[in-house]
């Protein structure tokens with residue numbers, strides 16, 4: 012047998028396919044353990060070259076070429092596919108294979124989720140269903156017939172429109188679907204099962220009526236209402252903001268409990284992890300509702316950015332993901348609070364993406380080398396990818412950006428294209444030169460922008476000296492300057508906004524209200540004129556580029572911004588900078604944190620300020636230990652970080668106790684409503700209760716229990732539970748068992764119960780997690796459960812990094828088990844180990860030992876091998 016196991020692929024090796032598939036007719040005879048797949052492909056040669064189909068874990072039953080059966084002498088079976096020599100230039104190939112969905116624990120290809128059949132084909136899962144040219148630049152028209160037992164599988168679904176159906180023998184029935192839009196195999200989907208269906212419609216801008224069907228487990232119909240509204244909102248928003256209308260007559264979403272990731276944008280038939288569909292007041296938190304809205308939007312928006320225009324090869328993944336994340340972020344911001352959404356997105360980049368840049372798996376948003384594609388559905392490709400699109404938006408403005416989008420769609424509808432094609436469309440539509448901007452696609456790492464400002468009172472000028480430098484990343488040491496849009500504003504000492512100008516014309520007013528400077532060189536200076544005092548700058552406003560900012564601002568200036576900045580995100584940034592300074596000083600000096608009267612007064616004003624309560628809650632929350640760790644690229648002082656974070660919160664709690672009491676009373680609501688205002692109020696109310704319990708546990712524990720028992724929604728109930736557990740209050744056990752009892756049969760809620768305990772910021776959490784692994788509801792077969800207990804724990808700075816290494820062992824053992832059953836999930840759990848060089852020598856040794864132990868596993872999956880090898884590279 013030939014094997015290509017663990018072989019790297021390079022972007023530079025791309026070759027157009029020698030053959031294309033014009034049409035494909037699939038027939039599925041569904042059976043738990045022996046599903047038969049008959050695949051008839053009309054194939055056309057494009058260029059000279061071998062004919063080789065991808066296929067994995069398939070049992071070949073027969074092959075026919077233009078109607079004649081082939082014998083084993085006519086083809087060659089390899090570990091990864093099927094080679095046919097001497098094929099004609101145009102032919103019909105029929106292949107029958109047998110697959111075993113019930114044993115498919117990797118949840119890739121065709122598998123069973125509880126009682127239903129479902130598929131996951133991105134990136135390379137279709138090859139586990141049949142032999143095929145499983146690459147995104149082969150676009151075919153699919154017709155799919157599904158045959159199955161009618162009683163057990165009354166719903167048989169696939170992409171496109173339903174074109175035929177009938178009854179068969181022995182209680183079987185069949186349905187045929189036809190998708191008129193040519194698509195790559197990764198967008199293929201099939202579902203068979205018994206569901207409740209929530210039905211509605213949407214009338215498009217051109218007047219067509221689209222059927223919308225959401226399929227959920229029986230009994231969950233009510234919990235699909237919110238997702239339906241989110242879908243309708245998405246469809247309307249994409250018409251209004253991007254001018255993009257839906258194309259098929261029906262849009263279906265199926266919610267399944269067993270799913271490796273969030274959801275999948277299969278053409279006309281999205282398959283979702285049930286956590287991003289099911290939501291109601293009793294079982295979903297406000298954050299869950301917002302996540303449902305965002306993921307529903309994301310998958311819907313892929314219909315144009317991903318499906319109609321797809322990727323030429325998987326190195327271009329950010330073409331569809333970066334752009335679609337940008338679109339879903341804008342959707343959430345247009346419908347909800349723009350500032351709150353932006354803050355959440357900034358936090359993801361700063362904590363997770365910057366971490367990835369500092370890890371051995373660092374890669375540009377368009378990677379150059381991949382071993383296992385599933386390892387590249389990363390925060391870099393997705394979220395940094397979205398920041399790169401956002402920078403284009405900042406540079407072009409909404410109008411210019413939309414002009415570029417229209418050009419992109421006009422030129423590339425129906426094609427499989429590259430990131431380069433996208434940038435070129437933006438350039439051409441706007442008559443701009445983005446040669447330098449393109450570097451964001453090829454260069455990995457987090458640029459550092461250092462700024463000095465000097466005021467000259469004699470001339471009334473400020474000289475801003477800027478330097479940019481990107482530290483070396485794994486496998487890419489040679490770095491160059493990138494094109495950075497830097498948004499900024501300035502205030503006087505009283506917090507009045509200042510009008511800025513330059514002599515050179517290099518400063519423009521941006522549509523956001525901030526000013527825009529474009530950095531393109533390693534070093535640049537800008538002279539701002541006409542100022543009567545040294546301004547208080549707000550730099551990198553709205554996080555206008557995914558960079559670190561090195562600009563020292565005294566507390567006095569940060570307090571001006573905290574109190575007066577026009578942009579809410581800037582006020583939050585000012586608060587975070589203040590907290591960071593305090594935390595870092597405490598860690599360096601090894602001294603306790605002491606809040607000055609001036610700072611306390613500022614925080615009290617913030618607590619009472621006439622701004623969105625959700626924003627106040629965010630600004631009154633210092634960085635988490637995990638976020639603070641990101642600021643220690645060389646060595647993360649685990650214990651000191653945890654101590655400093657605890658102290659700072661304790662100090663805030665004590666100093667503002669009365670304010671939190673007032674906030675709790677003002678913002679606690681008895682009636683439940685799911686509106687932006689109510690969500691914001693709940694966040695401030697729950698934060699206040701947390702601080703009160705921290706300031707005076709004896710006095711407020713009772714209140715907390717009441718808050719928990721009296722809660723009429725999951726947000727309040729979960730927040731109370733988390734406060735009890737994270738503050739280790741005496742009522743902790745009482746609330747844990749009440750919650751566990753009440754929700755034992757609701758998997759999505761029980762996941763929260765596991766996660767709250769796994770994130771508890773104590774060393775002892777490792778014992779707790781170890782015990783929970785034996786809980787009767789714990790299982791390694793369900794990815795949601797694994798993520799809630801174990802992925803959550805692996806991100807718990809204090810628990811996972813327990814000095815005796817038990818946290819590492821615990822997760823290492825699980826990875827070893829999942830290696831053979833579900834490598835994608837195993838690989839996700841491995842991510843924290845890739846950071847091993849950032850810890851003290853004792854922890855380094857323990858983490859490294861775990862990586863080496865895993866490396867020895869027999870049949871190590873490519874997903875793990877790639878990460879482990881890059882981590883251990885000297």
Ligand code: B3K
Nearest residue numbers: 133134274275276385388
């Ligand atoms: N495109 C899918 C992700 C597929 C992941 C494959 N391992 C979901 C999304 O980004 O919309």
Ligand code: ZN
Nearest residue numbers: 309313332335
């Ligand atoms: Zn996506």
